[in-house]
Amino acid sequence: MSINYTELSKEISYALRHAPWEYELELDAEGFVPIEQLLFALNESEKYERNIDLTDLEHIIKISEKKRHEIVANKIRALYGHSVPQMIKKIAGTPPAILYHGTTHRALKSILNEGLKPMRRQYVHLSIDTDMATQVGKRRDSTPIILQIDTVKAEDAGVHFYIGNERVWLCDFIPADTLTILR
Incomplete structure (x- = not known):
């Protein structure tokens, strides 16, 4: 069974950027949630033809031109675009001129x-x-x-x-x- 990865990526972005509470997710200070929590929330809805797993998340990240998400250890986060009230800590840096x-x-x-x-x-x-x-x-x-x-x-x-x-x-x-x- 195939998964519509564009649709899945949009749903993950929505969950991690804008409405984690709708998925019963709690972002940490850096915007991460345990992958297990996200997978449970996605699969609980039975929206997809089969259960979403870690390889699906890794595939979305690999094929994304905009690099919207990141996995570190056993956690995932959206890299930017947040509208949640909680301020997500970011790493300071020196940009190009x-x-x-x-x-x-x-x-x-x-x-x-x-x-x-x-x-x-x-x-x-x-x-x-x-x-x-x-x-x-x-x-x-x-x-x-x-x-x-x-x-x-x-x-x-x-x-x-x-x-x-x-x-x-x-x-x-x-x-x-x-x-x-x-x-």
């Missing part, structure tokens, strides 16, 4: 006046390249605006950056004066 953010035409005026805010998420998400920023921006606008962020200037202004994964950086806020419209 330039990062990018894809946004909508509708949001641009506000961003240029007030800076980039996390909105309904815990952190502002930034990409290491324009391709990913464009892909993210296209979720809400067919021709997104791509902003370029001067991370050195942002750090000088007191912004702290955190590692999301190898292509995504996170921060609490980006001041408007560190942004440039790339296209």
Whole structure:
């Protein structure tokens, strides 16, 4: 029996990022839950043709272009995109000198006046390249605006950056004066 891995990945992201309580999961300070707990919750619903197991989770992580999840020891977590009230601790780091953010035409005026805010998420998400920023921006606008962020200037202004994964950086806020419209 085959599993729709796209559907499963979306459900895991929803459970770990936005609604762990709906699955009776409790995130630790770093956003991890025991794999056994997640598998129990997924299999309890009987939504899938067969029971989901560790190899399914490993497969989702392996095939994901965006590297949304991570397994460490016997735990799994979403790497970014959280909207849960509990603040997920992230590892601080020094990002590349330039990062990018894809946004909508509708949001641009506000961003240029007030800076980039996390909105309904815990952190502002930034990409290491324009391709990913464009892909993210296209979720809400067919021709997104791509902003370029001067991370050195942002750090000088007191912004702290955190590692999301190898292509995504996170921060609490980006001041408007560190942004440039790339296209």
